[in-house]
Amino acid sequence: MKWDKLHSVYFLGIGGIGMSAIARWFNHVGIPVCGYDRTPSPLTKKLEEEGMQVTYEDSLNTIPESVKHDKENVLIVWTPAIPKDNVQLNFFQDKHFNLKKRSEVLGMITSSMYTVGVAGTHGKTTTSSMVAHMLKSAGKNIAAFLGGLTQNYESNLILHDEENEEKPIVVVEADEFDRSFLRLHPNVAVVTSVDADHLDIYGDAQELTVNFEKYIDLLPKDGVLFIQKNALKKLNRNDFGSLTVRQYGLGEGEIRAENVKAGIASFEFDYVSEEKSIEGLILRVPGFHNVENALSAVSIALHFGIAEEEIRKGLESFRGVKRRFEIKRQDLKGVYIDDYAHHPEEIRAFLGSVKAMYPNKKLTAIFQPHLFTRTRDFAEGFSEALSLADEVILLDIYPARELPIEGVNAAMLLDGITSSEKSLQSKNDLLGFLDQKRPEVLVTLGAGDIDRLVDPINDLIEQWD
Template identity: 35%
Template sequence: MSNHDLSGSEPRGSLASLGRVHFIGVGGVGMSAVARIMVARGVPVSGSDAKDLPVMRDLATKGARIAVAYDAGNLGDAQTVVAGSAIRADNPELAAARQAGLPVLHRSEALAATMGEDTVVTIAGTHGKSTTTSMVTVLLQGAGLDPSFAIGANVPSLGVNAAHGTSGIFVAEADESDGSFLNYRPQIAVVTNVEADHLDHYGTAEAVYESFDRFAALLPADGLLVACADDPGARALAERTRNAGTTRVLLYGTAGDADLTLYDDGPGSVAVSTADGRFDLALQVPGRHNALNAAAAFAVALELGVAPGAAASALGSFSGASRRFELKGEARGVRVFDDYAHHPTEVRAALTAARSVAGEHKVHVLFQPHLFSRTREFAREFADALDLADTALVLDIYPAREDPIPGVTSKLIADHMAGRGHLVSAGEAVAAVVDAAADGDIVLTAGAGDVTGYGPRIVEALRG
């Protein structure tokens, strides 16, 4: 961690040692989460972003000094700077901070500093982090605990994506995409799954698996690794960790050797069993992946001393996280959902959930690939997942942080798809979805880019 002891008396890495903290890119969902908790814990906070976003006004009302547009003068008298991963090296505030010799922290380093002496619960995995972190938080709140939390998505039932709690428990989503999940020191770590992804950062699948080994190794001898028995990557990680004997391991899932067994016979028939008995879970969110996420949250709650019955009851109040099979509206008998799914496994899970909700009706998906590199690596796998839909429409690639790669377009996916899928332009997409959908059908917009904006437009077009 790139901390400097600014006070002369506070330990390195402590919250007080950071002094006055300035956030570059404070409007981002992850950055605003850390800023929100720091403000609540009494840290003098300032921040800036290119656009004026609602969360910035909220931070300002809490006492943060907020500026719109980047300018070196926004640093003021900051003693530590936190820069979002999307901030370019030539950003005037970042350049000024480096010229002044100020410590510049990654978001994860700043978040780790806020955790202090709390009992830290980190949730990692290639998929399901935000939902599982949200479930753990909602469950603990429902059981009468008041955890601090930081989640990489907005959670409607919580009202915010981060808050300072009073229980001495800190629940945080731990992002593996750039290796920054290694900056935490958890007492309990959940791993929902381990798959090859973010190869633009890691280079090889083996490097991804090795990073999760390092993540599990952060746990102390009296800590606990909670891993999904149904996922080959997470199971292999659990087995390696058990063999190393460095910390305790708990497996959850439908597998026969799971320590916490999940029974999932579809919506309305989900339960878990432990040594204390079998407990029904009244989940509001569909899909096997969400039932597994709930089992992980249940296991964490038991480890933190929550009674099983109270844990099962509290899970029923979880209504979902933003952009995780989120209902955007209904018109003409067609329900329109939006999902952040941007890896083949996530697309498959979202479409399977959509199928369970649709029943005998049809499922139509509008998918936007995210990143040229991911499209190149997983074109066939995306096509296989999208073929689960009755209609699959594929938009152009959302580039995000990447420059184009010659020969890599959405056509790579479409070429592998069955006859029900084809490319669609941004201008054609809404009309094409509306033409395909009939009463009782489900429409799903999927991807990590601006495809999320299509859901409300589809609902309006259906009404029109």
């Protein structure tokens, strides 16, 4: 597709984290961008401030006339998260507009660049952001399309320097949802995890695993794969042809973290491999799982020839990603941490790290389940993982793109939670409930609209004596 022939690009679901990165890219290269999203958010507000037109009404009347009447020169980018009964989506389909999924467009944009693709059911956003920051801080000419807002750049898009003679490296978060990652063209790949998820898309865990293998098969013959040790075991595959395959993990693997020390707001560890050892690395984004993510990021930095001192500086200066182990406050009024965790394994890793950081304090977790199907499919796992907290507060399920399923609700998780205190609260009553409880260490978890409660909760804590 010739971008210079387009007079505008219209996004269905422009406020999505992956969609907004591509919208920003088109806006940067000078192609007018507009789009629809269901509700306003801080991200859509930011897009509007950057000059993009956003509508929140699913109506034909809100589509710009220049889009409706010039389908030959308009690109419609959509995400499968948009409901099938969406009025605008059906209009564009019925009128045979040039529709492409977000993943197709991302694959087209990055096809001519040397690509580092970071995949995994958990950890891909933090890892891809960490890789991008470490390469950029070391002076590499990079671009990045990320699935979260990096704290270092306050964006999900990093643009390469077009005047730099060095050929750009693009770092891409390779999303398994809807098999999107199969549209990419990785030269170097990371697989952080292969746990059952998105069973509404794949049907079962085996089909998900097969698609991760297909993603790996996208690598060229001289490609490099960094894969977490447990993810490699789940592939049940020993033959990777001519690929260079390196496994990593905590305490074991070809590439491993040793002497891991959990501190408050930072972790310290040694990077150890057959070729290189780097002692006393500092990671200011806490979590044992983030140490593991850092192993792959350091490995990629070494792959690109970055010196040890630059690796140290890049890792220590990485400030993390919004809503990924984001410490909102840590003072005399209490500790409050927010995280995007929405799968049992993510919750287990997160809560385990928080308990290691604050071993003598009561841990209260607020969790908003995401999707009816995910809650149904992993109910036992959710209950078990949440039981790591001393107190669990459940909010109603965030439905996202789904309709309710009879008998599936947040309350079904309560019986399996073994924490001494547990309850189901409405979003409207939550602040009053917390004001009575005044937790020592509070965490919020979930991928729905629980993020809208983060600032109100933090403001509430600020008022406490």
